[in-house]
Amino acid sequence: MQPTQPPMAELPIHTVLSEAEARARAAAHEARLRPVLDPYLAARRRGEKQPVMDFLFEYYTFRPSRLLRWRPGLGVAVQGTDARRWLEDPDFVETPEGVTVDPARFPAHRIPSLRWVVTLLERTAARRPHLGCCGMHEWAMVYRTERPRHAHVPLRMDPDTLAAFVESHPITCTHFDAFRFFTEAARPLNRFQPTRDTIHELEQPGCLHANMDLYRWAYKFYPWVGSDLIADAFLLACRIRTLDMQASPYDLRAYGLEPIPIETPEGRRRYRALQEQFYREAQPIRRRLLQTLRSLLELAVTNAPTHADGVA
Template sequence: MRRCAAVLAMLRAAAIVPRTRWQPQAERHLARVTKLLGAAPDVAAARSRDDPLLNFVFTYYGSDLGAAANLGRWCPPVGVAIEASQDDRERLWRGIESSGSYDPRKLPKKRLAALERGRAALAATRKRPPIWHCYGLHEWAMLYRPDGAPQPHKHQSLPLRVDQATINRVVEADEIKCTHFDAFRFFAPEATDKNRHALTRQTQLDHEQPACVHANMDLLRYALRLAPFVDASLIGDALDVALQARDLDIRASPYLLAGAVPVEVETTAGRKEYVRRQAAVHDAAAPVRDRLLAAYDDFFLAHALVPDARAEEAKLVV
């Protein structure tokens, strides 16, 4: 009862944020996203097909993003109402109410279940110690082709910087230590039994860990999945981390990224360089993961307590 009354008091005290305050934030968000992508979201999406640093944003995370323009749209934290008119809607995420806020109670059960899974993944990743010796070899395992095996599928439209013999040697030289199922599931069939972990979707949360570049890319997925019930600045932060992680991911792969110096994980010096850069991505991702978890908790609290607060208000009026 006390907690519900406190939430009710907070709701009564909250003021609608005037347009003069939120519009500059929306403009800064769009400018930041445009700078990170190198172009406005729509333009970047059109260019992304052959760009390995962008294609995962608009393709791999496309189902969570929806329209490309959404990446540049603004939204306030959950429970914050803003002054907005019909003319403002093009710069805002869809679904804003006439009251100037987004209603968390209107989400379908399927979407709520996806948010629950997302929060569980974030929490599981945060609590596990980082693993520094995977060296990004998941991309190598995807291209593994021992003698007699069929030609492996290339997941990027890029030339290779090493030959097939080198790829095979790297994969066969040591146990692979991939912990991320959505990378493992693209391994060449002949490489799956070379991984330390037999990963499955059902056991995904048992292995996620915060040094994994794919786990840190997925911060963007979980930020987009929570929108519009998350501060847009957090979407920008997640995009920034995801691009840093993807840059390391592709540099450490057997692919040749034009204009970029590779991280040659087939060498001892390259592996040391990978760990150094991996640690930098980990350090950038950690506070974003913490803030995302807090945003998820704020959402579920609002979803659970706002109806109760209104019911409590009705009782007080009576």
């Protein structure tokens, strides 16, 4: 266990939890996640593919064990013997109020990445949402290819019919990490040509993937970002990912998911309504995450004022 150290003078402790309060929060955190994680982990142990959930642990890289491990986040001190065990983690410090994560321990070499994410969240939040994409990104990923990403899952239509639909409907994907999985034939059909260098200019808050990515930007800065906020972002990402795949060209009825047929006017109306709902649910999560990361950035820069620019 590391020796007890005094906190930074600027350390912003705004909440102090007793040991009993912290245990209750940790139990509630696990209770929220177990109904989602346990079936997925059981399927994974059986070697079964899960097209919806696999994405949340393959594209996103936060392990289920870490997702379940509750930590309070920046500005929260926890009293008691349970919290003192966290001092084995060098990111934590003991203060007169209790044990808390210390922004002074945030690695200086990660400050450029933190600043990059703060800028991304700020610019995304400032834009109006675009709600007219209809989930065409998933269709563009299987357009005129014999090697779809989920090869073990059947498509809802034959390749020629699928291609004709893609060619008849505008593609307006603004998300770089979705666009980079488009087939070569599909890329010229997109209104935008996102690159890593244009992420800050194109990201917008109606995008399903931008809102799922709130989970990534939250866990990327764990434990300074607390587990409650990470869980909020994760559970929203689970629901968004479900819509993402229901509106895709894949037939997921074997997994209990009825298609949302965006090739029909009714399917497009339903998709847009759900996309708008998720946009509205993501907004407070984005604001809370941005507030936390701005505070972390300010404190980290104060502690390590000299650093180079960079990206996430």
